[in-house]
Amino acid sequence: MSGEGGAPPEVLPEAADLLAAFWALAWDRPIGFGGCGGISFSAIERYATALGLAGDELWAFERAIRAADGEWLRWANGKDGKPQNVASRPMSPALFDAVFGG
Template sequence: MSDRPGLRPVPAGGVLGGDGRGRRGRRQRRGRPGKLTQALRWHLEWAERAAWLADLAEEERTVPAALLARPDLPEHLTFAWDAFWDLSNDRALGFGVVGPIPWSSIDRYAGRVGVSDPEEFERLVRLIRAMDAVWRERMREEMKAADNP
């Protein structure tokens, strides 16, 4: 358990973002949206309006489609979710370009929070890179829309 406020400890058993099934039970998700990227897409689209949507649901006594579509983030993925947001400010920004979260930042973060297993580190890198790609694509779309009102 971390004694530093704001830093979530590495999940017990060293299963970073996994579901505990071990190496054989892991499936490759390449090309399919994962739970983290689905949650991030929803967050980028609706998080600022979530309270309003909840109020609307209460007033109208029906749940808006956006709330129904909100993906649940399994507990075993919260470490990677938190790591992504902790590292988001480390990216290079400038001249209309949003850079990726640097590998060196992920490496420092992993060392700080105790991710020492190479396979777990590589999994953390993959998860953050997948979320980062979604986040950067959204930022490019927003910048393009701002340039072409």
């Protein structure tokens, strides 16, 4: 999720509020052993309602958040649908015992 050379992508000024809403809503996602899940509709609806959005504006807001969330999930869970490897070494019985006192 970066631009050229690893720099953050440029955000259009018109999208700044949507991006701020996306990052605020990102805290309301399920995270499990299989990776991250999507932001729930109820969280998006509550946030939109708090902003005073209703009708078509609410649905446009929901589509925009879902689009951003889809891209973030693709990145967070690995581009091939597999979770990114966050460990420098794969878990082995010996490593498990060392970490959890086996």
